[in-house]
Amino acid sequence: MVSSRLLISHGIVVDGAGNPPAPETAVLVRDGFVHAVGDGALRESVPRGETLREIDATGRTVMPGLIDAHCHMTYGESRIEEEIDLYTSPESRTRKADLHAQKVGWWPR
Secondary structure: OOEEEEEEEEEEEOOOOOOOOOEEEEEEEEEEEEEEEHHHHHHHHOOOOEEEEEEEEEOOOOOOOOOOOOOOOOOOOOOHHHHOOOOOOOOHHHHHHHHHHOOOOOOOO
């Protein structure tokens, strides 16, 4: 199986670990996961014959691994928040959250 690779180069990388932003940095993504962070030499680490898509991020900020993890698992199909708070029991909301967490892969089935 051939891997898909993406090289995001010349960006300002913020790693989320408290390090200062790193200008002119490259991020190599392999099969949807951050594989390496470094300089433009990451291009040479891609095996010959593998497809490499490149994005020039000059003047842009790159934050590898950033995901939107904010969601309200108990909301479901309610039209207004009052409907949830006043007319749905905590037990029912917990079960609804469990089912929704399973749908998005946050919780084992």
